[in-house]
Amino acid sequence: MKIQEIQDNIVQDFSFFDDWEGRYQHLIDLGKDLAELSEEEKKEGNLVKGCQSNVWLASEYKGDKVFYKADSDAILPKGIAALLVQIYSGQTPQEILKSNEDFIEKIGLQEFLSPTRANGLLAMIKQIKFYAIAFDAKRN
Template identity: 45%
Template sequence: METKTIEEIEDEITEEFGFFSDWQDKYEYIIELGKKLKGFPEDKRTDDNKVKGCQSSVWLTTGIENGLIIFKSDSDSVIVKGLIALLIRVLSGRSPEEIINAKLEFIDKIGLKQHLAGTRTNGLAAMIKQMKMYAMAYKAKEQLEHKI
């Protein structure tokens, strides 16, 4: 099975959000996604895994399978959790290279940048940064191993 590219997934999300005419409906959908996002290991809810946001906490862990980075994440805010679900759908299971180069234009296209990503309140911007940092760290590690 051919895997979809990051851009294709982003387009899918943009299209899904195109169905909603008002913000309340968009958020209801995000909340629904948040409620469905489960399976974050309780013992990983530690300060080390915390991404700092002013009004909500986000926990993020990473693993690597066959050279692809797997993200797992959780939040005490169900809306932030919904946003996390979108980010995971786009970025999890991708190579470090793909994650580093991801432009994540869907956030702007569905209007969330203006609403959420620009503020320090929810840690979304901090989380994206953290995901990219992990990808960079894995890439650097890979390069180092290849040299050896």
């Protein structure tokens, strides 16, 4: 499935919730379903800089696609990380790099997050795209 289709599905999922309490709980549930990283994957190099909590993002390049795994020691960032893994994992570096993040505004996520959490979200996206750039450069 293409990134835009996944984002559209997420926007639709979040539209079923009338308030932020439901959306917040949905994010928490996404985080609960996220597989935990191994202790080896929770290394300093995978720590996302700019997050208030500890968030780790690991990546792997298989075939022509990038696969992401994430974890956090806090429940809400873990849910946000799960959302991003759902969107970007299994895509080519080129698809990741040309994608936009308008789904964030469409689901109202930035309005709901504190400024430090919003910065953490942007830091996670930046790290995802950084990995895509690195894998794209390795491919060429």
